[in-house]
Amino acid sequence: MRTELRGLRRSLLHLVLAVIAALYVSPLVYMAVTSVKTREAAGSTTPQWIPHPATVGAYGEILGSTDFPAVTWFLNSLAAATGHAVLVLVTAAPAAYALARLDFRGRGVMFTVIVATLFVPPVVLLVPNFLIVNELAWVDSLPAVVVPAAAGAFGVFFLRQFFTALPGELEEAAELDGCNRWQTFTRVVLPLAKPALVTLFVLSFLSNWNDFLWPLFVLLSPESLTLPAGLGNFQSANNIRYDLLMAGAMIASVPVLLLYLVAQRWIIEGISRSGLKG
Amino acid sequence: MSVPAGAGTAARDPGSPAGAGTAGSPGAAASPGAARVRRMRPWTPWAFLAPYLLLFAVFMVLPIGFGFWTSLHEWDINVPAKPFVGLSNYAELFDPSSVDGSRFWTAMKATGIFTVFSVPLLIVLPLLVALLMNGRFRGRNLYRAVYFAPYVLGVAVVGLLWRFLLDGNIGLVNHYLGLDVQWTTDLPWAWVALVGVTVWWTLGLNSVIFLAGLQDIPRELYEAAMVDGAGARHRFRSITLPGLRPVTLFVVNSTILASANMFGQSYLITVGAPADQTKTAIYLIAETGLRQFDMGTASAMSFVLAAFLMVASGLVFGAFRNRQAR
Numbered sequence: 001m002r003t004e005l006r007g008l009r010r011s012l013l014h015l016v017l018a019v020i021a022a023l024y025v026s027p028l029v030y031m032a033v034t035s036v037k038t039r040e041a042a043g044s045t046t047p048q049w050i051p052h053p054a055t056v057g058a059y060g061e062i063l064g065s066t067d068f069p070a071v072t073w074f075l076n077s078l079a080a081a082t083g084h085a086v087l088v089l090v091t092a093a094p095a096a097y098a099l100a101r102l103d104f105r106g107r108g109v110m111f112t113v114i115v116a117t118l119f120v121p122p123v124v125l126l127v128p129n130f131l132i133v134n135e136l137a138w139v140d141s142l143p144a145v146v147v148p149a150a151a152g153a154f155g156v157f158f159l160r161q162f163f164t165a166l167p168g169e170l171e172e173a174a175e176l177d178g179c180n181r182w183q184t185f186t187r188v189v190l191p192l193a194k195p196a197l198v199t200l201f202v203l204s205f206l207s208n209w210n211d212f213l214w215p216l217f218v219l220l221s222p223e224s225l226t227l228p229a230g231l232g233n234f235q236s237a238n239n240i241r242y243d244l245l246m247a248g249a250m251i252a253s254v255p256v257l258l259l260y261l262v263a264q265r266w267i268i269e270g271i272s273r274s275g276l277k278g
Numbered sequence: 279m280s281v282p283a284g285a286g287t288a289a290r291d292p293g294s295p296a297g298a299g300t301a302g303s304p305g306a307a308a309s310p311g312a313a314r315v316r317r318m319r320p321w322t323p324w325a326f327l328a329p330y331l332l333l334f335a336v337f338m339v340l341p342i343g344f345g346f347w348t349s350l351h352e353w354d355i356n357v358p359a360k361p362f363v364g365l366s367n368y369a370e371l372f373d374p375s376s377v378d379g380s381r382f383w384t385a386m387k388a389t390g391i392f393t394v395f396s397v398p399l400l401i402v403l404p405l406l407v408a409l410l411m412n413g414r415f416r417g418r419n420l421y422r423a424v425y426f427a428p429y430v431l432g433v434a435v436v437g438l439l440w441r442f443l444l445d446g447n448i449g450l451v452n453h454y455l456g457l458d459v460q461w462t463t464d465l466p467w468a469w470v471a472l473v474g475v476t477v478w479w480t481l482g483l484n485s486v487i488f489l490a491g492l493q494d495i496p497r498e499l500y501e502a503a504m505v506d507g508a509g510a511r512h513r514f515r516s517i518t519l520p521g522l523r524p525v526t527l528f529v530v531n532s533t534i535l536a537s538a539n540m541f542g543q544s545y546l547i548t549v550g551a552p553a554d555q556t557k558t559a560i561y562l563i564a565e566t567g568l569r570q571f572d573m574g575t576a577s578a579m580s581f582v583l584a585a586f587l588m589v590a591s592g593l594v595f596g597a598f599r600n601r602q603a604r
Contacts, residue, residue: 210432
């Protein structure tokens with residue numbers, strides 16, 4: 001009797017979760033469906049979940065359109081997100097290693113200062129960083145969306161936690177073997193830290209790929225925009241062409257959804273743990 | 279990985295702190311080479327730190343001071359003269375009858391409304407979802423992935439998609455609810471839309487954080503409570519909630535900060551309508567500073583907003599500490 005009741009409760013839980021989950025993803029499904037509709041069907045007042053006729057016309061139209069240089073924006077986004085993620089790894093990893101494993105005067109103070117900036121509200125940096133980027137003549141170019149965000153303390157903080165937890169024996173062995181600090185770092189520590197490095201790469205890539213406000217204001221000409229900024233501008237000009245807008249949204253979504261499918265575990269673990277383990 | 283020769287020496291002396299030198303450890307060969315590798319040149323750590331510190335100095339430390347300096351000037355990127363005006367940018371913001379002042383407080387009010395309505399929903403609903411998913415059952419990881427999926431999409435896609443779904447004439451939302459509501463231009467519906475979209479978008483984020491917290495609570499605590507005959511409600515109040523306290527502090531604080539920084543939803547879904555009532559503080563700051571190039575005023579606005587955010591964080595930390603002390 002009890003087990004029967006538990007079985008019933010369990011199926012009810014499944015039912016509830018399944019219904020919510022279906023409702024939850026339906027907007028995304030409708031985005032995909034609408035992107036392969038004709039202009040008329042996309043603007044119809046009655047929802048149509050199965051497009052007939054299905055067409056890739058919207059994709060063709062935006063790919064051939066000068067208002068919506070989707071290929072250029074896609075490549076800009078790809079270059080910016082990859083460049084940003086690489087820059088974060090290349091700068092944060094050695095810094096985190098020094099803060100975690102090397103003994104030097106001022107280490108505690110340095111770490112405290114870096115971590116303290118995690119509490120600086122980002123809005124404070126908006127205007128001055130625009131002025132600095134302008135001074136560097138980076139406005140309207142990729143470095144503006146690649147470099148400044150890499151100054152954030154998150155990567156250093158994240159990797160330092162990982163490096164601190166590594167056992168010291170292998171490092172000591174490498175040094176007795178004659179490795180200098182840099183060799184120990186690149187040949188022993190980095191290979192051990194691969195899971196953390198991959199997680200940080202994916203998180204940095206995602207955050208840059210999806211960044212909206214900064215590129216919207218710091219990139220100006222149509223050919224230098226990233227996808228989110230391009231979509232934002234494009235919407236104001238094409239309010240009623242939902243087939244085009246949904247096709248554009250799909251182009252911005254598919255790469256991150258694929259990345260999410262592949263790296264789901266790392267993304268979720270990285271995000272859910274990063275703020276908590278002090 | 280091959281174990282390098284000499285590893286045995288290190289293994290026999292695991293307690294020696296890095297950089298302590300080998301002189302004291304009797305097992306180490308007294309060759310000059312062994313002593314050399316343990317010494318570190320004083321600039322070595324700084325060489326490791328240098329690339330990051332360069333970025334950190336230019337785009338983190340410098341702008342904090344530079345932003346405040348800007349806020350004390352009448353600063354337009356295109357105008358060579360940037361006269362020092364002291365605190366008058368701030369004084370203007372605190373004068374609600376001035377143009378900037380009235381715009382600013384309308385935007386602060388919008389930010390406040392959004393934060394007050396979105397934060398409780400973004401605490402309670404994700405906690406419920408996390409509790410539902412905390413049991414062991416098949417498909418749990420699939421549900422977790424589904425609820426988290428919208429969050430990886432970014433606000434540009436989310437805003438565009440919901441602008442479409444909330445369209446007053448052809449949107450699915452009106453169709454299925456049988457309503458005739460202008461979600462993007464009428465109050466209070468615009469707030470319902472903005473809060474609702476944000477909950478849909480970010481609920482999964484807070485859920486997985488709560489879920490991680492729930493799974494850190496030792497199972498033995500629950501088992502012991504069951505042996506003592508504690509009911510489900512009692513277990514929730516005396517084990518789950520206290521166990522989640524640090525996680526909840528983090529979620530509350532980060533959700534308040536994220537809500538107070540809301541920009542994309544307003545920009546894409548309501549465009550600030552009606553009459554700038556849904557134009558948030560960040561939206562106004564970005565527009566004032568980066569579109570109209572009134573950077574002194576925008577900087578002053580950002581420091582006032584930042585002060586509010588820091589006070590809010592302080593209150594959250596204080597509230598959690600007091601409860602812990604009791």
